[in-house]
Amino acid sequence: MHELSIALSIVEAVELKAQEEGGGKISGIDLVIGKLAGIVPESLRFCFSAASKGTLAEDAVLAIEEPEGVGECGECGMKFPVTFYYAECPECRSLRIKIISGEEFSIQSMTIEEGEES
Amino acid sequence: MCDTCGCSTEGGAVLRKPGQSDYHVHVSDGEHGHTHTHDEHHTHDIGHHHQEGTSRKVVIEQDVLQKNNLLAERNRGYFEARNIFALNFLSSPGSGKTSLLEKIIPPLHQRIPVAVIEGDQQTTNDAERIQALGVPVIQINTGSGCHLDAAMVNRAFKELDLQDNSLLCIENVGNLVCPALFDLGEALKVVIISVTEGDDKPLKYPTMFHEADLCILNKIDLLPYVDFDVSKCRENAMRVNHHLEWFELSAKTGEGLAAWQQWLEDKLAQH
Numbered sequence: 001m002h003e004l005s006i007a008l009s010i011v012e013a014v015e016l017k018a019q020e021e022g023g024g025k026i027s028g029i030d031l032v033i034g035k036l037a038g039i040v041p042e043s044l045r046f047c048f049s050a051a052s053k054g055t056l057a058e059d060a061v062l063a064i065e066e067p068e069g070v071g072e073c074g075e076c077g078m079k080f081p082v083t084f085y086y087a088e089c090p091e092c093r094s095l096r097i098k099i100i101s102g103e104e105f106s107i108q109s110m111t112i113e114e115g116e117e118s
Numbered sequence: 119m120c121d122t123c124g125c126s127t128e129g130g131a132v133l134r135k136p137g138q139s140d141y142h143v144h145v146s147d148g149e150h151g152h153t154h155t156h157d158e159h160h161t162h163d164i165g166h167h168h169q170e171g172t173s174r175k176v177v178i179e180q181d182v183l184q185k186n187n188l189l190a191e192r193n194r195g196y197f198e199a200r201n202i203f204a205l206n207f208l209s210s211p212g213s214g215k216t217s218l219l220e221k222i223i224p225p226l227h228q229r230i231p232v233a234v235i236e237g238d239q240q241t242t243n244d245a246e247r248i249q250a251l252g253v254p255v256i257q258i259n260t261g262s263g264c265h266l267d268a269a270m271v272n273r274a275f276k277e278l279d280l281q282d283n284s285l286l287c288i289e290n291v292g293n294l295v296c297p298a299l300f301d302l303g304e305a306l307k308v309v310i311i312s313v314t315e316g317d318d319k320p321l322k323y324p325t326m327f328h329e330a331d332l333c334i335l336n337k338i339d340l341l342p343y344v345d346f347d348v349s350k351c352r353e354n355a356m357r358v359n360h361h362l363e364w365f366e367l368s369a370k371t372g373e374g375l376a377a378w379q380q381w382l383e384d385k386l387a388q389h
Contacts, residue, residue, distance in 0.1 A: 002265055002296035010182055021176055028173075031182070038299055038325040085328045086357040096360060107178045114171055 003043040007051035014110050018056045021112055026057040028111035036069045036085065036102035060110070069102030131270045133277055134257040136246040145258070145273045186300055189268035193275070193303025197286070203389045204286040206304035208326060210319075211292030213312045214336040216244045217369040219287055222379060223251050230386060231284035235274045237266040237291045244289065254278055265296040268303055285386060294319070298326040305389070306331040313337045313344050317351035324358045332363035334378065339368040 010029070018026050033039050041064045052058050071082040073089035074096035080089070087097045131145040181187065197204045207215045216236075223232050234255040236244045245257035256274050258266060271288060280286060288304060290297040309330035311319050314337060320327040327333065333355050335348065348366065355362055365381070367374030 002299060005263065005265075005267070006182060006299075009185055013180060013182070013185070014178070017176060017178055021174075024174075038295075085324045085359070095357070105182050107180050107182055109175050109177045109179070111173050111175050113173050 003040060004047040004051065006039065007044055007047035010048065010107060011051045011055055011057050013107060014060070015056050017110065018112055022114060023056070024112040024114040026060040026110050027113050028061045028063060029057065030063045030065070030108040030110065032065045032067065032104045032106050032108055034067050034069065034102040034104040035083070036099060037105040039105060041066065057110075065108075067101055067104055070100050071097040072100045074098055131258050131260045131263055131266075133274055134242050134245070134259055136242045136249045136255065136257065143273065143277060145270045183299065183301075186268045189272060190301035190303040193268055193272055194305075195303075196275075197303060197305070200280065201283045201389065202280055202286050203284070203386055204288060204302075204304040206297075206302050206307045207287060207289045207310065208294070208297050208307060208330065209292060209310035209312075210294045210315060213292070213310045213315065214369050215289050215292070215310055216247055218310065218334070218336065219289065220247060220251065221369050221372065221375060222382065223248070223253055223287075225379070226285065226382070227251070227253050231281040233275075233278050233280055233284060233286050235266075235271060235278070235286070235288045237270075237289055239263070239291060260291055264291060264293050265300050266290050266302060267300045271302045285382075294323040294326050298323075298329045306385075308332050308334060310334045310336050311351070313340050313346040313348075315346075317347045318354060320351065320355040320358050327355050327358040327362065330359065330362060332365065332381075335364070335366045336369055338366050339371045339373060 014026055014029055018024060033041055045062055048062060052060065069082040070079055071087050072079050073092060073094050075094035076089060076092040078089050078091040079100070082097065082099065082102065085099065086095065088095055089097065133143040133145065135141045207219070209215050219234060226232055232253045234248045234253060236248060236255060236257045237260060238244055238257065239260050239262070242257045245255045248255040256278050258270050258274050260266065260270070266288065275286065288302060307330045309326055311333065313335065316322070335351065341348070352364055355364065365374065365378045367378055369375070
């Protein structure tokens with residue numbers, strides 16, 4: 001359940017930013033969670049609704065982009081899709097693979113509501 | 119709720135010392151507070167107003183774990199400046215982290231100061247075992263938390279009075295999943311598995327083995343009684359992480375312990 005503490009850190013980060021930006025409510029948050037990042041998006045959504053209660057991010061909708069894993073061969077430089085930490089280069093059969101994409105885990109942007117209250 | 123002072127420990131860790139039931143420090147005391155603490159007055163009355171007007175996109179581009187990672191780097195800088203070699207011990211519950219510490223600390227701490235941070239959801243049981251060895255120890259009780267984070271470790275080592283040129287062993291909460299994501303500022307991550315677990319564990323919990331620097335296979339004295347293929351386990355671990363160093367030992371009988379002890383001594387000498 002590390003998703004809960006992660007949800008809390010997302011709420012903390014966006015709320016801080018929203019306050020810097022004038023304190024408007026946050027209606028959307030764009031996240032990037034790579035497929036190899038070790039985070040379960042569904043679990044994060046579940047925890048986020050609990051973690052954001054009573055904050056500016058309470059009604060925020062999470063938009064999650066999930067980039068696929070990409071490995072780069074340390075021998076021949078070939079780049080290819082991976083679904084796991086270990087992989088074999090389809091070109092030269094080397095196992096010296098470096099993961100170059102899929103481990104991302106970031107808050108890209110958020111949408112703040114502003115304007116007059118009616 | 120904290121059973122000592124009655125304050126909320128929801129999501130907050132507590133430091134304890136074995137044998138001192140009146141000692142407890144909340145990790146969040148005097149540290150960062152969440153902006154949504156209970157005494158906050160809510161500035162937005164949901165339901166009474168509805169907002170009209172425009173929405174605006176604000177670019178953040180920030181790593182979600184940035185706060186933890188930055189604090190972990192501060193810890194790392196502190197350890198480096200004082201030449202403290204910090205190891206983060208990770209495993210499932212019951213793999214033998216505390217037993218291993220009980221074996222390696224006595225011969226070491228005659229020559230080099232050793233301190234221990236113990237992480238568990240509840241109890242000071244492990245800290246009591248370490249205290250019996252005569253080394254400074256502090257227990258972090260994470261409550262509902264499933265892992266240690268950099269803030270907890272930061273707060274804990276400030277309570278420990280660490281010495282220069284020393285070894286700091288951080289025993290994480292027994293959990294092979296969550297602690298893998300949280301950098302504490304350690305020099306190296308040590309993952310421990312035991313032969314009573316499955317030899318496919320590195321494949322089932324790849325993030326942990328991917329992040330670790332070395333892997334210790336414990337309880338090898340039980341190999342005759344269990345269906346565990348050591349070479350297969352090692353191969354699985356190496357597939358997930360080619361740079362993983364590998365040791366096989368029994369903390370109980372001492373078999374194989376000398377090799378790892380030598381590795382530790384060498385690291386401490388180089389550090």
